[in-house]
Amino acid sequence: MKGMGTLIRVQKWKLDEKRRVISDMENLLASFRTQLDKLNHEQVREQEIAAKDPDAGFIYANYAEAAKLRRENLLNSIADSEKRIEVEREEMSEVFQELKKYEISEETRLRLLKELREKRDQEEMDGFSIEMHRRKSSS
Numbered sequence: 027m028k029g030m031g032t033l034i035r036v037q038k039w040k041l042d043e044k045r046r047v048i049s050d051m052e053n054l055l056a057s058f059r060t061q062l063d064k065l066n067h068e069q070v071r072e073q074e075i076a077a078k079d080p081d082a083g084f085i086y087a088n089y090a091e092a093a094k095l096r097r098e099n100l101l102n103s104i105a106d107s108e109k110r111i112e113v114e115r116e117e118m119s120e121v122f123q124e125l126k127k128y129e130i131s132e133e134t135r136l137r138l139l140k141e142l143r144e145k146r147d148q149e150e151m152d153g154f155s156i157e158m159h160r161r162k163s164s165s
Contacts (some may be wrong), residue, residue, distance in 0.1 A: 044118035
């Protein structure tokens with residue numbers, strides 16, 4: 027049945043596509059987390075510099091405000107990415123379940139066809155054997 031094979035291929039393609047999307051989103055999430063770590067380290071360095079130099083302390087206030095805003099943006103981006111990844115994973119799970127349903131259906135259909143073929147072959151062999159026995163008995 028060509029239709030089921032095509033359906034299975036389409037589902038596999040959808041599943042692969044979902045995996046790619048999730049992978050890209052996880053890479054983006056990792057990038058946001060790396061940026062957040064760098065920002066935290068940078069801010070510690072700037073605090074140390076501001077503590078040593080009173081003139082730099084005045085400038086640090088502006089930096090701290092900008093860093094706070096950037097941190098909030100990164101945290102929002104991280105939270106949003108995590109939610110989107112979760113949604114994509116749920117969708118991927120649905121696609122996977124649908125694929126498995128089609129694969130199991132196709133395996134069952136093929137198994138039943140094989141059993142039917144084997145039964146027909148056995149019936150032919152039985153008929154042939156009966157005919158040979160009848161011919162032998164009548165001779």
